[in-house]
Amino acid sequence: MTSDLSVDTPTFADLGLVDTLVERLNALGYETPTPIQARAIPTLLEGKDVVGLAQTGTGKTAAFALPILQKIDPKNTKTQAIVLAPTRELALQVCEAITTYAVNLPGIRVLPVYGGQGYGFQLQGLQRGAHIVVGTPGRVIDHLERGSLDLTALEFLVLDEADEMLNMGFAEDVERILADTPEYKQVALFSATMPKMIRSLAKKYLHDPVDIATPKATTSTATVRQRWIQVSHHHKLDALTRLLEVETGDGMIVFVRTKSATEELAEKLRARGYSAAALNGDLVQAQRERTVAQLKSGQIDLIIATDVAARGLDVERITHVINYDIPHDTEAYVHRIGRTGRAGRTGEAILFVTPRERRMLSAIEKVSGRPVEEMSVPSAEEVNERRTGRFAQAITSSMGSPQFHAFRTLVEEYASENDVSMTDVAAALAVMSQTDKEFFLRPDPPKKAARERDFEPRKKPAGFDRSDRLPAEGAAVYRVAVGKRHKIGPSAIVGALANEGSLKRSDFGKITIGQDHTLVELPADLPDAVFEALANTRISGKLIDLQPDSGPPIRRTREDRKGNPHPKKSHENRPYPSKAPDKGSYESKGSSSGKPARKPRHK
Numbered sequence: 360m361t362s363d364l365s366v367d368t369p370t371f372a373d374l375g376l377v378d379t380l381v382e383r384l385n386a387l388g389y390e391t392p393t394p395i396q397a398r399a400i401p402t403l404l405e406g407k408d409v410v411g412l413a414q415t416g417t418g419k420t421a422a423f424a425l426p427i428l429q430k431i432d433p434k435n436t437k438t439q440a441i442v443l444a445p446t447r448e449l450a451l452q453v454c455e456a457i458t459t460y461a462v463n464l465p466g467i468r469v470l471p472v473y474g475g476q477g478y479g480f481q482l483q484g485l486q487r488g489a490h491i492v493v494g495t496p497g498r499v500i501d502h503l504e505r506g507s508l509d510l511t512a513l514e515f516l517v518l519d520e521a522d523e524m525l526n527m528g529f530a531e532d533v534e535r536i537l538a539d540t541p542e543y544k545q546v547a548l549f550s551a552t553m554p555k556m557i558r559s560l561a562k563k564y565l566h567d568p569v570d571i572a573t574p575k576a577t578t579s580t581a582t583v584r585q586r587w588i589q590v591s592h593h594h595k596l597d598a599l600t601r602l603l604e605v606e607t608g609d610g611m612i613v614f615v616r617t618k619s620a621t622e623e624l625a626e627k628l629r630a631r632g633y634s635a636a637a638l639n640g641d642l643v644q645a646q647r648e649r650t651v652a653q654l655k656s657g658q659i660d661l662i663i664a665t666d667v668a669a670r671g672l673d674v675e676r677i678t679h680v681i682n683y684d685i686p687h688d689t690e691a692y693v694h695r696i697g698r699t700g701r702a703g704r705t706g707e708a709i710l711f712v713t714p715r716e717r718r719m720l721s722a723i724e725k726v727s728g729r730p731v732e733e734m735s736v737p738s739a740e741e742v743n744e745r746r747t748g749r750f751a752q753a754i755t756s757s758m759g760s761p762q763f764h765a766f767r768t769l770v771e772e773y774a775s776e777n778d779v780s781m782t783d784v785a786a787a788l789a790v791m792s793q794t795d796k797e798f799f800l801r802p803d804p805p806k807k808a809a810r811e812r813d814f815e816p817r818k819k820p821a822g823f824d825r826s827d828r829l830p831a832e833g834a835a836v837y838r839v840a841v842g843k844r845h846k847i848g849p850s851a852i853v854g855a856l857a858n859e860g861s862l863k864r865s866d867f868g869k870i871t872i873g874q875d876h877t878l879v880e881l882p883a884d885l886p887d888a889v890f891e892a893l894a895n896t897r898i899s900g901k902l903i904d905l906q907p908d909s910g911p912p913i914r915r916t917r918e919d920r921k922g923n924p925h926p927k928k929s930h931e932n933r934p935y936p937s938k939a940p941d942k943g944s945y946e947s948k949g950s951s952s953g954k955p956a957r958k959p960r961h962k
């Protein structure tokens with residue numbers, strides 16, 4: 360491996376950032392700037408406009424937030440920077456990130472303003488003075504019209520996820536804000552795609568912008584099989600340990616984003632019995648070399664590394680590269696997977712993708728040169744099967760041990776003295792050999808019943824009230840388990856589903872909030888991945904439990920009330936007519952994969 364980590368890689372200090380910010384980034388565990396940061400930070404510090412082609416995950420937030428924080432005058436309480444974001448969630452996320460970066464810069468106030476939240480809090484914040492406002496375009500316009508937001512001292516304007524803003528119908532609002540703010544402000548525009556509209560927006564409102572795109576990389580790793588798994592942040596560790604149990608391999612390298620994450624994950628894996636070590640740029644050279652030597656010799660099987668620390672790592676026994684955190688760009692992906700499939704061997708690359716990172720997956724698929732296959736997190740059943748297999752193998756190999764005959768005599772004596780079967784003795788010895796964790800994983804909970812059953816979207820009965828309109832073409836009604844009781848409004852529903860389930864605002868139809876639940880119109884063919892992504896989503900602390908809605912609640916008949924405490928779901932009970940299931944017309948997601956048919960049928 361290369362010994363000098365600084366080769367080609369600028370540090371945050373090299374980019375011109377002040378010590379307080381560099382120290383903060385170090386404390387956050389950021390090792391080096393991401394490619395977009397390496398190019399955008401110095402350009403923005405120089406005062407130039409920037410057009411950045413970058414999606415979520417590239418580190419674009421810090422790319423604009425750090426120069427803004429460095430240039431802002433905390434003594435001037437007027438709003439000096441505004442960041443426009445397409446959704447409430449992104450606005451909040453950006454606010455949180457800026458606040459995190461600004462920890463060592465006391466006195467800088469960052470305020471989110473977005474639709475769906477009452478004006479009171481936002482007005483108070485604006486009156487008190489916010490150096491940086493992060494908002495959705497519609498609400499920013501509202502504040503400008505009310506006179507509650509003063510942008511006369513604006514120095515910086517950022518358009519974050521510009522293509523999404525335009526997709527969501529904010530083009531006019533964005534243009535108005537660009538036009539109605541001081542002419543000589545610095546503008547940074549970030550977008551995952553560069554359609555014509557964005558180009559012409561940049562041409563019209565930006566001054567001689569510097570174009571920044573992260574370099575496109577291509578793989579030449581024909582010997583590496585590439586797979587990806589959709590997994591939410593809090594399921595990553597479980598997914599990784601299951602993978603480690605079922606994948607057959609030798610040495611493995613697990614990539615994470617930060618130095619601190621290498622230590623944390625290595626520690627968690629060691630606690631679960633794996634021989635794992637962290638590899639990051641904070642380790643002194645001798646320690647790094649020792650860790651790599653241990654991986655080479657098989658003393659350890661798992662290295663948890665950052666991109667920089669693993670650069671050039673050449674260990675033949677690495678059979679797997681696991682991208683626990685998605686890389687910041689495709690080039691890093693190519694470098695990472697190149698750590699396996701070396702010396703003419705084959706290798707495996709597995710990429711964890713959270714719902715918000717799907718765009719980066721598409722970019723990776725483009726450069727990968729080969730299909731990146733989707734896979735699922737191994738099931739409890741698969742893990743248990745492997746454990747059973749390993750148990751049998753361990754018995755067989757122990758029979759060859761030099762101590763075998765001595766123990767055999769002891770066991771025979773024990774069995775005859777205590778009058779127990781050999782099977783019982785063997786089972787007791789197996790228990791003795793166990794750690795205190797359960798040998799078998801508990802079976803995975805069955806997929807939600809409602810997702811398994813065929814689903815019929817609501818149909819219009821005779822005399823149907825016009826106000827209770829049917830879902831639009833291609834849409835269906837879904838139910839989430841939060842309602843008025845949980846003090847939520849439509850924006851909370853849209854926010855949660857859009858953010859966690861990667862849905863677009865245009866995917867949403869009518870939203871009807873009931874006491875305990877809400878009905879939402881969404882595309883009839885929502886992919887399984889959306890349900891999986893939303894499996895643990897909560898609003899106001901309550902699991903939303905997204906389900907296709909099959910009509911109003913089942914009414915109990917008099918008979919049910921008399922004899923049967925569990926009313927059966929009969930079509931006759933329903934005030935809305937529901938056709939008998941027409942199996943042929945339902946789309947089943949390949950029963951061979953064990954996945955249930957769930958999709959609601961198009962209207």
Ligand code: AMP
Pocket residue numbers: 388389390391392393396414415416417418419420421616617
């Ligand atoms: P973004 O693309 O701005 O949404 O950032 C994606 C993730 O990368 C966030 O969790 C950031 O905290 C993290 N991140 C940003 N810059 C760096 C860096 N230079 N090194 C490590 N992680 C980073």
